[in-house]
Amino acid sequence: MYLPSWLSQLYRGLSRPIRRTTQPIWGSLSRSLVLSSQRRNPEFSSFVVRTNTCGELRSSHLGQEVTLCGWIQYRRQNTFLVLRDFHGLVQVIIPQDESAASVRKILCEAPMESVVQVSGTVISRPAGQENPKMPTGEIEIKVKTAELLNACKKLPFEIKDFMKKTEALRLQYRYLDLRSFQMQYNLRLRSQMVMKMRDYLCNLHGFVDIETPTLFKRTPGGAKEFLVPSREPGKFYSLPQSPQQFKQLLMVGGLDRYFQVARCYRDEGSRPDRQPEFTQIDIEMSFVDQTGIQSLIEGLLQYSWPNDKDPVVVPFPSMTFAEALATYGTDKPDTRFGMKKYLKRKDIESIRKFSADHFDQEILPVFLNTNRNWNSPVANFIMESKRPELIRLMETQEEDVVLLTAGEHNKACSLLGKLRLECADLLETRGVVLRDPTLFSFLWVVDFPLFLPKEENPRELESAHHPFTAPHPSDIHLLYTEPKKVRSQHYDLVLNGNEIGGGSIRIHNAELQRYILATLLKEDVKLLSHILQALDYGAPPHGGIALGLDRLICLVTGSPSIRDVIAFPKSFRGHDLMSNTPDSIPPEELKPYHIQVSWPTDSKAAKAH
């Protein structure tokens, strides 16, 4: 269950030598109170009754009197048991002599997963009985005293089989699930990585950690924002999707360099692998350009990257949005793999079917024979004289398979992008490793369009990202003539095919901001008058970025879902299965907020469920 020395690997290099004069911390346990100037790992047993963690004991501790606290993981024939804490496992010998009857009774009768405290001596295991697979496998504990701290009732399942259970069961008993190696590793790695990010931002580069409000005003078009009724009739707060407005106002306020590990909220109803509340590393700087933000983030990820992974190589490659779409059919390409070989003829049929089923789109495969003849139904439609040029453009080689489709550029690219991933899935079921889980391929995607046509009315424009994004300096003149062609100073950070961050240089000129909001986007500028006013009072040029922390940690730990890197996640329907949240509220508790429930009619209610 416990990988060797994962914890010290995780913490290594985190705590640097302390140079300041060490001042003693007073307390009941003097052992832990001297801050060693050599120590690199945290002191896990300060301030508590144990002297050591279960997982840290080695041959170097032989002969020491220790006190341990932990859960009973395993017991064998009333002769020994295995005690577990977050740090690891240790073997404890149950005393057999008559004088230790009370200790034996405690240790033999306590149910599995009970918490006990034992004191005793670290001794060598008898020759031949060492366990090299266990970090503490050379030693065991000869117990003198034992105390049952809390008995465990019969569990609804065996703790060791727990991860195999359904996710709903894991979420219902989350406090048991958290005892697993994987959850301990994920949450500790998350804490470490964020700590190193803070160190980099705050201590190395002078960023100020500033908390911004989560009870705020609804942003224009903020349909995904949770509402919070206030005690004033008809007046509501809103839980913001990001601190966007506040971080820009902090730049106007001369704070210069802001960061926050910010809780954000988005009400998307039921969407798999999304959470109604999530966390982003939120950053904003004054007097910076796109290159500056990118260098900052490259350094940040390099500095905070876990010690048990391969180091991050910087700078990250960069690609324009247009290039990403044309080459990979997506704005978040997984650049760990090309897509050049391995497909079998019978796979083609399943890909054609996938394409027809999911996208209502025909796909034509082209098989190039060794003699460069086209083996494809499409061959008849392409002039023989054009074929060599096509082969050159597609950089095809012998034995390649080419998938061709026709249609509107963005749609056709997007389809082919999805087919590329579908092919990767197909090939990986054959055992071809295309997407190496130990490989982390970062990519900047830049030069996004500033506006997109509105879905419901394509003649109107909406912001591709948000209305504060600055236009690309080369395209500013197009704002007044062909706004659809304007590129933005937005940038996305992509990791292994996932968007893990995005940001932009912002508009700092009030007139430009007003023109974009009022004339191009047709927004009600009154709702943002505080922002426009702030830009008028000496707003510095500024830009920033936000990294999606949950997704990033999910990728770093190789977890199947972001729920595995969050201590208490909601189910995909937004429920806390442990406590039955959300829940009903008595009508009298709604009164102070001047709201009442509009109960749907039966038919509507049925629809809602």
Add this chain to the structure above:
Amino acid sequence: MYLPSWLSQLYRGLSRPIRRTTQPIWGSLSRSLVLSSQRRNPEFSSFVVRTNTCGELRSSHLGQEVTLCGWIQYRRQNTFLVLRDFHGLVQVIIPQDESAASVRKILCEAPMESVVQVSGTVISRPAGQENPKMPTGEIEIKVKTAELLNACKKLPFEIKDFMKKTEALRLQYRYLDLRSFQMQYNLRLRSQMVMKMRDYLCNLHGFVDIETPTLFKRTPGGAKEFLVPSREPGKFYSLPQSPQQFKQLLMVGGLDRYFQVARCYRDEGSRPDRQPEFTQIDIEMSFVDQTGIQSLIEGLLQYSWPNDKDPVVVPFPSMTFAEALATYGTDKPDTRFGMKKYLKRKDIESIRKFSADHFDQEILPVFLNTNRNWNSPVANFIMESKRPELIRLMETQEEDVVLLTAGEHNKACSLLGKLRLECADLLETRGVVLRDPTLFSFLWVVDFPLFLPKEENPRELESAHHPFTAPHPSDIHLLYTEPKKVRSQHYDLVLNGNEIGGGSIRIHNAELQRYILATLLKEDVKLLSHILQALDYGAPPHGGIALGLDRLICLVTGSPSIRDVIAFPKSFRGHDLMSNTPDSIPPEELKPYHIQVSWPTDSKAAKAH
């Protein structure tokens, strides 16, 4: 406006030497990219167009070519101007020669508080023109190029007079208020102090920073919790007042040591100097007792205390609740001062009036003459033979004034406690320094009662703090006979008369928790069944504490209000005055949440406002 070297003082000792192999960070600006192993202050100009901050330039920079960005603070006769950034002020010479006409035009015409970028050389000020009050007072900048980055419109007031304006105006233009020295200092000190707390908890003592949900279930009796409607009809989330349940569940989950800088919510309507959202340093540990938590917190405050204040002395003194009430008339005594001298006879009348007006209670002053005669109307009611004993008990000396009152113990003590503070106010208006603002007097208050009689029905009990608080080990037997007499393992941390933290050892036994919830408190245990179940499955003994961060930083910075240590606070009525929050919502946006506004009738509405 800028105190000398406040920033370097603040950051000193924060960033420790980096021992890990330094890996270069790639970017456009190579100057800032080498992580020096000697550097103690953060690099404030990495990744941006400036080479230096305005405030950092000294004689040691003479001859250097620099690029600065900042706000125009002051301009004199078109000959020089003072440029400001978060770091400080610097003097910039406006070139007078004809060839620099465009630079001169920019620098002479830009309105005050405009943002400019200037490049030039650091030169000595002419002899006799140095300004020893200004950290950069030995140098000035000979400008070669200048760029107006953003012009400032006419401000609604002079920025330098801003702090004298009403607080409502400061909150409306918060982004301007943030440019003040005081707000910059407060927010940066807050960031630094929290960073050092994290370093202590995470890097030195192995705590895990874990984020817990803010969309949760309403706690029993959680009348002060904001509601968040969900998309399921009649189902609501609640914004919790603290992560109490989650942190205990993390201990059951074996996380061992948790902390979080946690956003909490409390809807108290209009209360001065409270915020609807606030921040606490939230901590929980397994296998710990009261002494352990206290030592941890003493070490935490000592370690994170700002370098520009006197160091914190540990351990902190401790006092029982009963003692604090009897001696100081409050559970949060300001121990910076006794109350033994200085009162004048005419003060007594105003104190008697204060007592009568505010507490409907008679106060009798006793003046002891040098001959120990009692000069008091109460003298007649106390037997002459008893007077020496009273004098001994009260430890009075000649010239002392004693205030006597009679009544129920708690009420009488509380009145005298308030009079003590009233006397302090009175004396301080005379110039007697009783409460030294540079003195920080920490105090633990312990042994609180576990239960209090309910206000609305004194025959029933309610938790003095919360229902998870463990009883004092010596008093457990009283739970079943005289629960009102049971003391708890709750502890408060008091600083200069303010409660800045509180915590307890928790109940880890499910049976005891069930008995207290169901039998003594008569709560509906179904709402907490997940907690009771968790305790049954091997919950370790555990305890914790929460420090109120806003209040702590307010005291450390000597600010008049917690609003001065929060970037974007709400007004005392819970409004954001900058953006007009909370605000109305169109009825169609309420529909997905199945709520509608219950508009009060006119008379009720009038009452509400």
